[in-house]
């Protein structure tokens with residue numbers, strides 16, 4: 001019989017790629033969708049992948065425990081992937097309470113719904129390298145202490161530790177994936193890679209003249225979302241639940257990433273990038289660099305797509321979108 005997955009955040013970047021991955025494996029995929037007054041807008045990523053008709057949508061919200069209990073009861077999932085969150089770091093200073101309610105307490109709600117309604121289900125929590133924040137070690141592994149630097153990261157830390165606590169308290173099969181930044185043509189436009197690839201495409205097509213950026217000296221360990229959703233699934237196929245760092249092991253400045261995108265369309269970034277302090281953050285995460293050796297040894301997982309190929313794929317997708 002087909003296995004069932006319940007995904008919160010199914011309309012997000014990772015939810016879309018994870019759905020595609022699980023559908024190809026023969027899963028029945030159920031996705032929690034929050035109600036919107038607009039029709040047909042929040043499934044645009046699933047439509048881009050051509051899979052929107054293959055998913056069973058369930059109305060619910062991470063802040064509403066009863067909706068999550070109903071979703072688990074109705075779908076009886078073998079695997080629950082909690083990907084839903086207020087996921088944009090910068091917004092977490094503007095909306096710290098909402099970020100806490102969705103990104104932190106939302107995890108408690110999903111864990112409770114799964115444990116009470118379907119204790120045999122396996123659970124995946126979307127933790128984040130942002131939890132390392134002011135890094136305590138030059139290369140971050142599962143053993144590196146955390147030092148969150150934003151309301152978002154503080155909320156993610158709560159979800160991470162609660163996932164571990166449910167594993168230890170109830171023998172619940174709960175895994176936390178500490179994923180470093182991962183991007184794709186489906187990344188939200190507010191995140192730096194997509195902002196840059198979209199900007200490069202618009203300037204190349206004569207639809208804009210320049211792009212305003214924040215701290216271009218920040219460094220990130222960027223991978224491709226398609227690779228990273230495979231790691232989520234692998235974690236839930238192991239005999240024992242555990243936590244894993246998922247990263248490429250290479251770090252690059254925002255400036256270098258901009259260079260790759262702009263050069264691809266024959267533009268000199270010096271002529272088009274302007275720094276606007278509005279895009280700086282009250283507290284910055286200067287550098288992230290992950291050590292994925294545990295994931296490689298235990299899960300047999302490795303990042304397959306390099307940064308250059310990913311940025312080129314994203315610029316090409318944005319060029320195609322703007323030409324339409």
Ligand code: NDP
Pocket residue numbers: 008009010011012013014015032033034042060061062063082083084085086087088102126127128129178179180181182183188
């Ligand atoms: P996105 O921002 O693309 O997607 C977030 C999803 O959460 C959307 O489907 C959104 O729904 C949903 N959501 C937001 N609020 C609620 C709510 N109150 N109730 C129900 N659903 C809600 O994120 P990504 O796909 O990039 O990331 C997936 C997860 O992984 C997130 O938890 C993120 O914090 C985490 N993460 C991501 C990393 C990355 O680099 N991408 C790195 C590390 C962790 P809607 O479409 O309606 O807005």
Ligand code: GDP
Pocket residue numbers: 089090130181190191192193195212213214215216218219220254279280281284285286
């Ligand atoms: P984050 O790592 O989850 O915060 O992912 P982002 O893609 O939002 O930001 C990555 C890094 O790029 C951070 O250090 C930002 O400060 C930096 N950055 C520089 N300019 C910008 C910008 O214009 N937008 C965003 N989102 N980030 C920027």
